[in-house]
Amino acid sequence: EADIYQTPRYLVIGTGKKITLECSQTMGHDKMYWYQQDPGMELHLIHYSYGVNSTEKGDLSSESTVSRIRTEHFPLTLESARPSHTSQYLCASSVRTGGLETQYFGPGTRLLVL
Amino acid sequence: SQKIEQNSEALNIQEGKTATLTCNYTNYSPAYLQWYRQDPGRGPVFLLLIRENEKEKRKERLKVTFDTTLKQSLFHITASQPADSATYLCALDWGKAAGNKLTFGGGTRVLVKP
Numbered sequence: 001e002a003d004i005y006q007t008p009r010y011l012v013i014g015t016g017k018k019i020t021l022e023c024s025q026t027m028g029h030d031k032m033y034w035y036q037q038d039p040g041m042e043l044h045l046i047h048y049s050y051g052v053n054s055t056e057k058g059d060l061s062s063e064s065t066v067s068r069i070r071t072e073h074f075p076l077t078l079e080s081a082r083p084s085h086t087s088q089y090l091c092a093s094s095v096r097t098g099g100l101e102t103q104y105f106g107p108g109t110r111l112l113v114l
Numbered sequence: 115s116q117k118i119e120q121n122s123e124a125l126n127i128q129e130g131k132t133a134t135l136t137c138n139y140t141n142y143s144p145a146y147l148q149w150y151r152q153d154p155g156r157g158p159v160f161l162l163l164i165r166e167n168e169k170e171k172r173k174e175r176l177k178v179t180f181d182t183t184l185k186q187s188l189f190h191i192t193a194s195q196p197a198d199s200a201t202y203l204c205a206l207d208w209g210k211a212a213g214n215k216l217t218f219g220g221g222t223r224v225l226v227k228p
Contacts, residue, residue: 004157031214042118043158043203043218050213059217090157094214101207101214102148105157 003027006091006106013081014114021076021109023091032074033103034058034066035090043090049074081113116141118219120204125224133191135222137204143182144217145209149189152201152221162189163207194226 004025013019025032030051035043035058045058049068063085064078074093078085088110092103119138127133137147146165150158164171164180164187171178177190191198201223205216 035218040122040220042220045215045217048213048215059215092157096210096214100146100163101210102160102163103158103216105159108155108157110155 004091004093004104004106006089006109008109009107010110010112012112012114015080015082017081019078019081019111021089021091021111023074023076023106024072025074025093025104025106026072027093027095027104028071029093029095029104030071031094031101032068033092033094034064034074034076035092036060036062037088037090037108039088047076081111083113086111086113116206116217118204118206118217120202120219120222122220122222125222127194127224127226129195129226129228131194133194133198133224133226135189135202135204135224137187137189137219139185139206143185144206146207147178147180147187148205148207148216149176149178149187150203150205150218152203158203161202191224194224196226196228199224199226 007022034047037043044060046062047066090108091106094103117140148163149161152158162178175192179188201221203221204219
Protein backbone atom coordinates (compact mmCIF):
# COMPACT_ATOMS: atom_id res chain seq x y z
CA GLU A 1 0.00 0.00 0.00
CA ALA A 2 1.22 3.44 -0.92
CA ASP A 3 1.38 6.07 1.82
CA ILE A 4 -0.92 8.53 0.13
CA TYR A 5 -4.14 9.64 1.78
CA GLN A 6 -7.24 11.44 0.66
CA THR A 7 -10.02 12.94 2.73
CA PRO A 8 -12.91 12.86 2.70
CA ARG A 9 -13.55 9.55 0.98
CA TYR A 10 -17.13 10.55 0.20
CA LEU A 11 -18.73 13.98 0.09
CA VAL A 12 -22.30 15.02 -0.66
CA ILE A 13 -22.73 18.76 -0.87
CA GLY A 14 -25.12 21.35 -2.19
CA THR A 15 -24.62 23.60 -5.20
CA GLY A 16 -22.63 26.75 -4.55
CA LYS A 17 -20.65 25.45 -1.59
CA LYS A 18 -16.89 25.78 -1.39
CA ILE A 19 -15.06 22.51 -0.88
CA THR A 20 -11.48 21.40 -0.40
CA LEU A 21 -10.35 17.87 -1.11
CA GLU A 22 -7.27 16.92 0.89
CA CYS A 23 -4.33 14.84 -0.34
CA SER A 24 -1.25 13.98 1.67
CA GLN A 25 1.69 11.68 1.07
CA THR A 26 4.42 10.65 3.46
CA MET A 27 6.87 9.34 0.88
CA GLY A 28 8.62 12.64 0.22
CA HIS A 29 7.70 12.61 -3.48
CA ASP A 30 8.18 15.86 -5.34
CA LYS A 31 5.61 15.23 -8.07
CA MET A 32 1.91 15.12 -7.29
CA TYR A 33 -1.17 14.90 -9.50
CA TRP A 34 -4.96 15.25 -9.42
CA TYR A 35 -7.11 13.17 -11.76
CA GLN A 36 -10.84 13.18 -12.37
CA GLN A 37 -12.55 9.88 -13.21
CA ASP A 38 -16.20 9.26 -14.04
CA PRO A 39 -17.52 5.69 -13.55
CA GLY A 40 -16.12 3.32 -16.16
CA MET A 41 -14.22 6.12 -17.87
CA GLU A 42 -10.60 7.23 -18.27
CA LEU A 43 -8.65 9.13 -15.70
CA HIS A 44 -8.15 12.72 -16.83
CA LEU A 45 -5.29 14.80 -15.46
CA ILE A 46 -6.60 18.11 -14.11
CA HIS A 47 -3.64 19.46 -12.09
CA TYR A 48 -0.06 18.55 -11.33
CA SER A 49 2.86 19.83 -9.32
CA TYR A 50 6.58 19.22 -9.62
CA GLY A 51 7.36 20.53 -6.17
CA VAL A 52 6.65 23.21 -3.61
CA ASN A 53 5.15 26.38 -5.14
CA SER A 54 4.84 24.64 -8.52
CA THR A 55 1.37 23.98 -9.95
CA GLU A 56 0.21 23.42 -13.53
CA LYS A 57 -3.10 22.75 -15.20
CA GLY A 58 -3.56 19.33 -16.72
CA ASP A 59 -5.02 18.11 -19.97
CA LEU A 60 -8.66 18.41 -18.88
CA SER A 61 -9.95 21.87 -18.13
CA SER A 62 -11.18 22.15 -14.58
CA GLU A 63 -12.74 24.92 -12.52
CA SER A 64 -10.83 23.69 -9.50
CA THR A 65 -7.60 25.16 -8.13
CA VAL A 66 -4.69 23.61 -6.27
CA SER A 67 -1.86 24.73 -4.05
CA ARG A 68 1.47 23.19 -3.02
CA ILE A 69 2.85 24.93 0.03
CA ARG A 70 4.36 21.79 1.55
CA THR A 71 5.86 18.79 -0.20
CA GLU A 72 3.50 16.34 1.44
CA HIS A 73 0.26 18.26 0.92
CA PHE A 74 -1.61 18.98 -2.35
CA PRO A 75 -5.19 20.15 -1.69
CA LEU A 76 -7.76 20.76 -4.44
CA THR A 77 -10.41 23.46 -4.02
CA LEU A 78 -13.71 24.13 -5.75
CA GLU A 79 -14.90 27.66 -4.94
CA SER A 80 -18.50 27.00 -5.95
CA ALA A 81 -19.53 23.40 -6.45
CA ARG A 82 -21.93 22.49 -9.24
CA PRO A 83 -23.65 19.20 -10.21
CA SER A 84 -21.25 18.96 -13.18
CA HIS A 85 -18.41 18.56 -10.66
CA THR A 86 -19.86 15.25 -9.50
CA SER A 87 -17.12 12.70 -10.08
CA GLN A 88 -14.33 10.74 -8.44
CA TYR A 89 -11.14 12.67 -7.74
CA LEU A 90 -7.88 10.74 -7.46
CA CYS A 91 -4.63 12.10 -6.10
CA ALA A 92 -1.27 10.56 -6.98
CA SER A 93 2.42 11.11 -6.37
CA SER A 94 5.43 9.78 -8.22
CA VAL A 95 9.11 9.16 -7.80
CA ARG A 96 11.86 8.52 -10.29
CA THR A 97 13.81 5.32 -9.65
CA GLY A 98 16.51 4.07 -11.98
CA GLY A 99 15.32 6.36 -14.73
CA LEU A 100 11.76 5.09 -14.50
CA GLU A 101 8.80 6.80 -12.92
CA THR A 102 5.57 5.27 -11.62
CA GLN A 103 2.61 6.82 -9.88
CA TYR A 104 1.13 5.92 -6.51
CA PHE A 105 -2.55 6.67 -6.10
CA GLY A 106 -4.68 7.52 -3.11
CA PRO A 107 -8.07 5.85 -2.57
CA GLY A 108 -9.98 8.72 -4.14
CA THR A 109 -12.77 11.08 -3.09
CA ARG A 110 -16.24 10.50 -4.47
CA LEU A 111 -17.99 13.84 -4.80
CA LEU A 112 -21.73 14.27 -5.31
CA VAL A 113 -23.01 17.79 -5.82
CA LEU A 114 -26.77 18.14 -5.49
CA SER B 115 -5.01 14.22 -30.50
CA GLN B 116 -3.68 11.05 -28.97
CA LYS B 117 -6.25 8.30 -28.46
CA ILE B 118 -5.97 5.14 -26.42
CA GLU B 119 -8.35 2.27 -26.99
CA GLN B 120 -8.97 -0.52 -24.56
CA ASN B 121 -11.81 -2.96 -24.96
CA SER B 122 -14.68 -1.45 -23.01
CA GLU B 123 -16.50 -4.76 -22.87
CA ALA B 124 -15.80 -6.85 -19.80
CA LEU B 125 -13.66 -9.93 -20.27
CA ASN B 126 -15.19 -12.99 -18.63
CA ILE B 127 -12.75 -15.84 -18.22
CA GLN B 128 -12.60 -19.19 -16.47
CA GLU B 129 -10.19 -19.64 -13.60
CA GLY B 130 -6.89 -21.11 -14.77
CA LYS B 131 -7.14 -19.69 -18.29
CA THR B 132 -5.04 -16.86 -19.71
CA ALA B 133 -6.65 -13.44 -19.98
CA THR B 134 -5.34 -11.24 -22.79
CA LEU B 135 -6.10 -7.52 -22.86
CA THR B 136 -5.23 -5.08 -25.64
CA CYS B 137 -4.22 -1.45 -25.58
CA ASN B 138 -4.10 0.35 -28.92
CA TYR B 139 -3.01 3.92 -29.42
CA THR B 140 -2.81 6.41 -32.25
CA ASN B 141 -0.21 8.89 -33.39
CA TYR B 142 3.05 8.89 -31.48
CA SER B 143 4.59 6.01 -29.59
CA PRO B 144 5.31 6.81 -25.95
CA ALA B 145 8.67 6.37 -24.27
CA TYR B 146 7.09 3.87 -21.90
CA LEU B 147 3.82 2.10 -21.46
CA GLN B 148 2.48 1.26 -18.03
CA TRP B 149 -0.26 -1.06 -16.82
CA TYR B 150 -2.28 -0.48 -13.65
CA ARG B 151 -4.92 -2.43 -11.80
CA GLN B 152 -7.95 -0.67 -10.33
CA ASP B 153 -10.40 -2.26 -7.93
CA PRO B 154 -13.88 -0.74 -7.39
CA GLY B 155 -13.74 2.37 -5.23
CA ARG B 156 -9.94 2.36 -5.09
CA GLY B 157 -7.12 4.17 -6.83
CA PRO B 158 -5.07 2.41 -9.54
CA VAL B 159 -2.09 0.32 -8.50
CA PHE B 160 1.01 0.09 -10.70
CA LEU B 161 1.75 -3.36 -12.13
CA LEU B 162 4.28 -3.23 -14.97
CA LEU B 163 6.20 -0.80 -17.13
CA ILE B 164 7.71 -1.54 -20.54
CA ARG B 165 10.07 0.67 -22.52
CA GLU B 166 9.59 1.42 -26.21
CA ASN B 167 12.69 -0.61 -27.07
CA GLU B 168 11.53 -3.65 -25.12
CA LYS B 169 9.39 -6.34 -26.73
CA GLU B 170 8.26 -8.17 -23.62
CA LYS B 171 8.25 -7.84 -19.83
CA ARG B 172 7.22 -10.39 -17.24
CA LYS B 173 6.32 -10.23 -13.56
CA GLU B 174 5.10 -13.41 -11.90
CA ARG B 175 1.91 -14.41 -13.80
CA LEU B 176 1.80 -11.16 -15.76
CA LYS B 177 3.29 -10.54 -19.19
CA VAL B 178 3.27 -7.36 -21.24
CA THR B 179 4.30 -6.89 -24.85
CA PHE B 180 4.85 -3.63 -26.69
CA ASP B 181 4.80 -3.35 -30.49
CA THR B 182 5.49 0.21 -31.65
CA THR B 183 4.88 -0.79 -35.28
CA LEU B 184 1.35 -1.97 -34.53
CA LYS B 185 0.99 0.73 -31.86
CA GLN B 186 -0.27 -1.89 -29.48
CA SER B 187 0.44 -3.42 -26.10
CA LEU B 188 -0.90 -6.76 -24.94
CA PHE B 189 -1.33 -7.62 -21.26
CA HIS B 190 -1.58 -11.28 -20.28
CA ILE B 191 -2.63 -12.82 -16.99
CA THR B 192 -1.71 -16.49 -16.99
CA ALA B 193 -3.32 -19.09 -14.73
CA SER B 194 -5.96 -16.50 -13.83
CA GLN B 195 -7.56 -16.52 -10.39
CA PRO B 196 -10.79 -14.96 -9.09
CA ALA B 197 -8.59 -12.49 -7.16
CA ASP B 198 -7.40 -11.14 -10.53
CA SER B 199 -10.90 -9.74 -11.15
CA ALA B 200 -10.48 -5.98 -11.53
CA THR B 201 -10.22 -3.26 -14.14
CA TYR B 202 -6.87 -3.01 -15.91
CA LEU B 203 -5.70 0.33 -17.26
CA CYS B 204 -2.95 1.02 -19.73
CA ALA B 205 -1.19 4.37 -19.61
CA LEU B 206 1.13 6.04 -22.08
CA ASP B 207 4.16 7.58 -20.42
CA TRP B 208 5.72 10.34 -22.50
CA GLY B 209 9.05 10.24 -20.71
CA LYS B 210 11.19 12.69 -18.85
CA ALA B 211 11.03 15.38 -21.57
CA ALA B 212 7.26 15.58 -21.08
CA GLY B 213 7.48 15.44 -17.32
CA ASN B 214 6.54 11.76 -17.28
CA LYS B 215 2.88 12.68 -17.57
CA LEU B 216 0.56 9.74 -18.12
CA THR B 217 -2.36 9.43 -20.52
CA PHE B 218 -4.74 6.68 -19.40
CA GLY B 219 -7.01 4.41 -21.38
CA GLY B 220 -10.54 3.70 -20.22
CA GLY B 221 -9.62 0.27 -18.88
CA THR B 222 -10.91 -3.25 -19.42
CA ARG B 223 -12.82 -5.02 -16.68
CA VAL B 224 -11.79 -8.64 -16.11
CA LEU B 225 -14.01 -11.12 -14.29
CA VAL B 226 -12.44 -14.47 -13.46
CA LYS B 227 -15.02 -17.13 -12.67
CA PRO B 228 -14.15 -20.07 -10.38
